[in-house]
Amino acid sequence: MLTSGTTSVSRRLLGRLRDVMAGAGTAQERLDKVVTLIAADMVAEVCSCYVMRAGEVLELFSTEGLKSESVHQTRLRVAEGLVGDIAAHARPLALADAQAHPRFAYRPETGEEIFHSLMGVPIIRGSRVLGVLVVQNRTMRHYTEEEVETLETVAMVLAELVASGDLVNRSELVPVDGNAVLPLRLEGVRLNAGVGLGVAVLHRPRITVRRLVAEDPDIEIDRLNRALAAIKTELEELFSRPEMRDGEHRDVLETYRMFTEDKGWLNRISEAVRTGLTAEAAVQKVHDDTRARMALITDNYLRERLHDFEDLANRLLQHLSGDDEDGPRGELPEVAILVARNIGPMELFDYDPKRLRGLVLEEGSTTSHVAIVARALDIPVVGRVKDVLDMIEPLDPVICDGDNGQVFIRPPEDIRETFIEAMSERQQRRAIYAKLRDLPAETRDGISIGILMNAGLLLDLQHLHESGADGIGLYRTELPFMARSALPNVDAQTMLYRKILDQAEGKPVVFRTLDVGGDKVLPYWNPSDEDNPALGWRSIRITLDRPAVMRQQLRALLRAAAGRELSVMFPMIAEVAELVHAREILDIEIAREKQLGGVPPTRIRVGTMLEVPALAFQLDALLPLVDFVSIGSNDLTQFLFAVDRGNPRIAERYDPLSPSMICFMRHVADKCREYGVHLSVCGEMAGRPLDAMTLIAIGIRSLSVAAPAIGPVKTMVRSLDVGVLVPYLHSLLDARDHSLRPKLRSFAIDHGVRL
Numbered sequence: 001m002l003t004s005g006t007t008s009v010s011r012r013l014l015g016r017l018r019d020v021m022a023g024a025g026t027a028q029e030r031l032d033k034v035v036t037l038i039a040a041d042m043v044a045e046v047c048s049c050y051v052m053r054a055g056e057v058l059e060l061f062s063t064e065g066l067k068s069e070s071v072h073q074t075r076l077r078v079a080e081g082l083v084g085d086i087a088a089h090a091r092p093l094a095l096a097d098a099q100a101h102p103r104f105a106y107r108p109e110t111g112e113e114i115f116h117s118l119m120g121v122p123i124i125r126g127s128r129v130l131g132v133l134v135v136q137n138r139t140m141r142h143y144t145e146e147e148v149e150t151l152e153t154v155a156m157v158l159a160e161l162v163a164s165g166d167l168v169n170r171s172e173l174v175p176v177d178g179n180a181v182l183p184l185r186l187e188g189v190r191l192n193a194g195v196g197l198g199v200a201v202l203h204r205p206r207i208t209v210r211r212l213v214a215e216d217p218d219i220e221i222d223r224l225n226r227a228l229a230a231i232k233t234e235l236e237e238l239f240s241r242p243e244m245r246d247g248e249h250r251d252v253l254e255t256y257r258m259f260t261e262d263k264g265w266l267n268r269i270s271e272a273v274r275t276g277l278t279a280e281a282a283v284q285k286v287h288d289d290t291r292a293r294m295a296l297i298t299d300n301y302l303r304e305r306l307h308d309f310e311d312l313a314n315r316l317l318q319h320l321s322g323d324d325e326d327g328p329r330g331e332l333p334e335v336a337i338l339v340a341r342n343i344g345p346m347e348l349f350d351y352d353p354k355r356l357r358g359l360v361l362e363e364g365s366t367t368s369h370v371a372i373v374a375r376a377l378d379i380p381v382v383g384r385v386k387d388v389l390d391m392i393e394p395l396d397p398v399i400c401d402g403d404n405g406q407v408f409i410r411p412p413e414d415i416r417e418t419f420i421e422a423m424s425e426r427q428q429r430r431a432i433y434a435k436l437r438d439l440p441a442e443t444r445d446g447i448s449i450g451i452l453m454n455a456g457l458l459l460d461l462q463h464l465h466e467s468g469a470d471g472i473g474l475y476r477t478e479l480p481f482m483a484r485s486a487l488p489n490v491d492a493q494t495m496l497y498r499k500i501l502d503q504a505e506g507k508p509v510v511f512r513t514l515d516v517g518g519d520k521v522l523p524y525w526n527p528s529d530e531d532n533p534a535l536g537w538r539s540i541r542i543t544l545d546r547p548a549v550m551r552q553q554l555r556a557l558l559r560a561a562a563g564r565e566l567s568v569m570f571p572m573i574a575e576v577a578e579l580v581h582a583r584e585i586l587d588i589e590i591a592r593e594k595q596l597g598g599v600p601p602t603r604i605r606v607g608t609m610l611e612v613p614a615l616a617f618q619l620d621a622l623l624p625l626v627d628f629v630s631i632g633s634n635d636l637t638q639f640l641f642a643v644d645r646g647n648p649r650i651a652e653r654y655d656p657l658s659p660s661m662i663c664f665m666r667h668v669a670d671k672c673r674e675y676g677v678h679l680s681v682c683g684e685m686a687g688r689p690l691d692a693m694t695l696i697a698i699g700i701r702s703l704s705v706a707a708p709a710i711g712p713v714k715t716m717v718r719s720l721d722v723g724v725l726v727p728y729l730h731s732l733l734d735a736r737d738h739s740l741r742p743k744l745r746s747f748a749i750d751h752g753v754r755l
């Protein structure tokens with residue numbers, strides 16, 4: 001529950017600002033009055049307002065205290081000087097001795113050399129910095145945190161004046177190529193393949209907070225409490241829906257509910273109300289602070305958490321401004337492309353998947369939940385499309401080209417037609433894949449290939465039977481853990497794993513034990529502060545160090561598989577000793593369950609992922625201990641080439657179809673054959689037909705791929721003559737090429753292999 005406190009000094013200032021802003025005069029005149037007012041109220045000799053102009057230049061627009069001839073003359077680039085630094089990092093600065101700061105840039109025309117202290121805050125609206133507001137004093141004044149807060153609140157009010165388009169032309173407030181009427185092609189990253197055409201629906205359209213200054217904080221606190229209560233009721237209503245009875249979406253919702261109770265966050269909002277803001281302005285302020293902080297945070301765990309608060313702030317704003325009809329639950333157009341900065345997997349379920357033709361995100365990564373859920377729903381996704389929300393208007397026509405990681409906004413007719421043709425071809429291909437469902441995955445020269453599916457959500461199970469996959473070659477058990485607000489207990493896990501096995505209807509399922517850390521974050525575990533999380537405390541390293549978690553998971557798996565076969569796979573094993581240790585834990589659990597009189601699985605198969613190159617040099621010691629090995633090509637590529645898989649600048653720099661990677665995997669395949677150990681590949685590479693063709697040529701006979709890749713991979717398999725490819729591939733392995741992809745593609749084309 002929020003409570004209102006005492007009246008603060010800034011309320012008086014805000015009240016005056018409101019009168020000036022609503023009063024007579026041009027925007028410039030009003031701004032001049034505003035800076036005078038702030039200087040007086042904050043007992044500063046200088047108050048200046050810099051406004052961002054086209055080309056990322058900050059222009060001095062108004063000042064009280066600096067030389068008047070510098071107005072509209074003094075300009076600083078973003079990141080230049082202290083003002084530029086505030087804009088670049090979207091964060092406040094308060095310096096008693098500003099001139100001693102290494103970033104201080106002296107501008108003689110301003111006459112500012114006599115002012116020693118400086119406090120500045122960014123003027124932010126949405127996620128964009130529109131300018132900088134600065135106060136300066138002659139003495140070495142130590143500005144307090146409260147004074148910084150006050151200036152931030154004032155900057156927020158000023159943001160409305162800057163964004164109004166009366167000070168600078170509104171066209172300068174959007175990026176240079178963001179002209180709303182021109183067609184645009186924007187580059188992003190493929191998060192899910194496929195192409196969709198539709199009209200833009202902006203996820204949580206930006207709500208413009210119109211009423212900023214409040215009369216009575218008690219009324220505002222009351223409004224906030226009512227909005228919070230409404231969200232909680234909404235959550236209860238969602239919980240009661242039949243489709244929410246179980247599954248990962250329920251877990252996500254539980255986590256969400258936890259955030260509505262977060263005291264720190266609620267306190268920050270009520271503090272902001274106490275400074276004189278309306279409830280919505282207070283939420284907006286905390287929300288803007290969060291966003292500005294998010295831009296600076298590289299820690300995945302913190303980013304995820306801040307993102308959840310951001311979602312909540314948006315819902316609150318919708319309630320407070322009374323236009324929740326435009327919100328997530330609003331009616332979608334017939335064909336919609338959803339555009340968002342980021343979106344949680346739960347929120348995606350707010351939209352009718354039948355009408356959703358694509359998803360475009362400013363953020364996101366292939367392993368983010370939403371990408372995984374979108375994959376399960378077969379919705380094309382393009383992520384990391386910079387500033388797309390600033391360049392698009394609701395109902396703009398959009399093409400979401402997940403295949404090539406690009407987005408067309410307001411595309412010209414010829415581009416639209418090309419895509420429509422490509423889509424109809426894709427439809428035809430799908431119909432062909434559907435016919436393939438019950439045909440064997442056998443090459444032209446009679447080699448049988450196992451094609452299995454990767455899964456991580458109960459939702460994925462429906463594709464198992466539709467696609468004709470032979471089973472689930474990789475079940476990523478971490479997703480249900482990531483969706484919850486607390487570690488699921490043994491019973492909850494048992495129920496989930498039992499459901500998965502039930503729904504698999506006897507097809508094999510390989511359960512991979514918890515593989516968190518790196519880019520997969522559990523909301524309830526404190527992150528470790530690591531410089532290289534991908535090389536850090538993650539996956540099996542965590543579960544071996546926290547054996548209780550591993551034991552509980554194994555116990556749940558044993559119970560769920562009572563009377564049927566169980567396959568358990570350990571991730572990120574780097575040395576045989578780790579596998580031995582993990583097996584010991586499993587053996588203890590098997591013995592314990594036996595003692596308790598539980599029905600054991602009919603058979604237990606134990607396997608390891610091969611993702612860390614070191615393990616490949618211990619295969620003689622490893623292979624006698626396991627029933628199967630699965631190569632995780634995503635992490636293997638990352639570790640073999642020392643290339644961060646999550647960094648778009650270099651993620652694609654090395655090709656898995658390089659001589660080194662192929663030779664490496666061939667060595668593993670040869671050894672597994674020698675020891676009679678089943679080998680599969682379950683990374684993304686296995687789902688790309690050309691890559692899969694190469695894997696088959698080095699002796700791999702089992703591939704586990706995302707559901708939409710099953711048809712294309714099977715088509716390739718059925719058109720391939722392995723006997724012809726093998727000698728050709730061998731002839732290439734000593735090549736000096738960066739990638740063998742072009743040559744292998746030519747081979748496929750020449751030999752009628754269907755890619």
Ligand code: PEP
Nearest residue numbers: 632633634635636682683
């Ligand atoms: C891999 O690394 O290839 C893999 C399948 O595991 P994940 O993508 O879940 O890390």
Ligand code: MG
Nearest residue numbers: 611632634635
């Ligand atoms: Mg991996």
